Amino acid sequence: MEKIARQSLLTTLSSYLGVVIGYFNVLWLLPYVLDPGQIGLYRTIQDMALLLVPVAQLGLGNGITRFFPLAADSKNSFLTFSLALAFLGFVLVSLIFWLFKQTIIDAFAANAPEVINFLWVVVFILLFSVLNSILDSVCRSFVKVAVPSFFREVVNRLLASILVGVYFFGWIDFEQMIGGMSLVYLISLVGITVYVKRLGLFQLDWNFGRIPQPIKTDFLKYSLITLLGTTGSMLIMKIDSLMVSSMIGLDANAIYTIAFSIAIVIELPKRAISQVAMPLVADHFANNDLPAIQKLYKEIATHQFLICLLLFLGIWSNIDSLYHFVPNKAIYEAGKWVVLWIGLSKLVDILFSINSEIIVFSKYYIFNITATFIMSIAVIGFNLLLIPQYGIEGAAFASFLAMLLYNVIKYLHIKIRMDFDPFSWDIGKLFVLGCVVYIAQFYLFGEFEKGIVDILVRSAFITISYLAGIYGLRIAFQSQQQLIKKIKKLRS
Incomplete structure (x- = not known):
């Protein structure tokens, strides 16, 4: 736990510095500078791109973490091979995205037609985010997660603040500001690339023949299967925002965005711990050290629930005072109950510890297909059922139900198959x-x-x-x- 604690502390510090900047952006800057429809569009474009990232990445992030120890003798070829595959995945997803462009247009035409004009921004954000995620996995394999976290949590939010500020002073128009979001992700990608190069973690090596064929085959198979698991997790996080925009409108998504951003702080310690725990879980499985995994499973459950429950109590107890400082609060405080349900959904995910990481790195990783299929049907079904009747509160409650179902299914699988228990x-x-x-x-x-x-x-x-x-x-x-x-x- 000491190794986890050290890296998690650095990552958590970046996360909470990012939270301060993010809270300033979401709770004051955006509502002050932009109207609700503009905020809704700002969020919808980003969420659409980030929802596609796991698909375009082809599940390679987890594959790199799992197979990197096995490919240590050919690490440069292996990591270059991963980058090449990720770019290929981006190309394929971009082609599919444009083939179904008319379907996307039809989905947003009635309640959020402004989205249609900025689909090109989605593609650029997707490209930079996919490459960024691969380099992040490279750093994670070397247990170097603090600096990538700094770029992701702090630099991206600072750049977003600057972008909105430039628009506020009239130096660019709103369309240019939305297009400028892609530059935020590009700058972050350049920063992490420089970091990886300075540390000498790897060099480009296009001789893929250096990678043993069994490792290459298993790596591809594993990545494509775990792709479904990572896609499922992102689906829970992003589909509600997109469905609120398409079914209600951009103004409603702006209210939902403010509320979601208040609640998301609760899970930041989990993100930090998970980033460091992943390579350790992979190593324990590689060494067949099952008692170490059980110990890690239980310790992380207790420690991250301890921290995150305190954050939940602080946020929900102060919710009225938090909205007191939001410009145009009469509009945005309608999302108060969204904060509660999103916060509870995050606590549920935190409570079940590193169940996703254990499944991903175990021999039962193919179970992700079943879990993700059930979860995808559930989250879309819950949203279709609850949004028309309860609006944004229905979307938040749908996320809670989907997260609870998803985690219970994974918990039961781990308990039955491996007899691990986090409680x-x-x-x-x-x-x-x-x-x-x-x-x-x-x-x-x-x-x-x-x-x-x-x-x-x-x-x-x-x-x-x-x-x-x-x-x-x-x-x-x-x-x-x-x-x-x-x-x-x-x-x-």
Whole structure:
């Protein structure tokens, strides 16, 4: 866990610096500069591109992590081969995208016709994101995740702020601003490329014959199968936004975007931990060290739920004060209940720990086909059923139901096939503690005037009460002892 903790800490710091910038962008800058329809278009174009990334990537990200240790003797050829395949995947997906262009136009023509004029931006964002994801996997294979995370979480958001600012001062028009989103992803790609080159992680080697044929064959088979799993996860994250735009309109998606962005902070520690855990899970499976995987599974479940539950409590307890600072809050606070359901869906995903990573790197990885098929049908079906009746709240509740179903299916598969289980008494203690802390702050500070004082007082009470409860209930006791020893060492 020490190796995970060090890299996760650096990655989490980048994530939360990115959160500060992202919150400024989403909760103030965008609502101040853009009208709801423009915000909805801004989000829809990006989500459409990012939804296609796992497909165009052909599942190679997980394949690189799994097979890199086996291809260490031909790593340059192997990684060059991966980049070439990813570019081929981009070309194929782009062709399919344009072949079905009329279908896409028909889907958005009624409620969001503005999207149709910017489909070319989707293609450029897709290209830069696919190549970026491959280089990110290369860095992850060397357990070098902090700098790619910095580009992804901080640099991209800073550039987005600058782009919107340039539009605000009238130096470019709105169409140029939307087109400029592709430059944000290009600059990030150039930065990570320079980083990889400076570290000398690999050099381009087009002699693919250096890669042993069995490794090449298994790598391609594995990547194409896990493609479905990664596509499924992205589908849950992005399809709701696209369906809100096409079924309700861009203004509704703007409200949904603000709410979703508030809630997404909850899962940032999970992202950081997952990035570092993936190569370790792959190594443990390669060495057939199953007890180490079970230990990792349980420890990560407790630690990331501990952190993320505190974030959920802080966000939902302060939700009215958070919306208090949003320009034109009368429009956007209609998404308040979206925050709750998206937040709960993230907590569900966090609670089930690294179940996706375990399936992906196990010999049962083909199960991704079944899980993803069930989940894809469920998430689209739930949205079609709930959006017409409940609007954006229906889309958020659909995401919650789909995430719960998806994780329960994966949990049962891991439990039956490998007898791994992430749950412990600490999880139950955390659940009870979270309920007690929330109820206490609700009754103690319910009459406070909304604003910065309310946020500070309420957050301080939640944090102190929560940490005191963790200490008193001896949750994650070994980690507590290690932390206390380090503090004593520093003081001495």
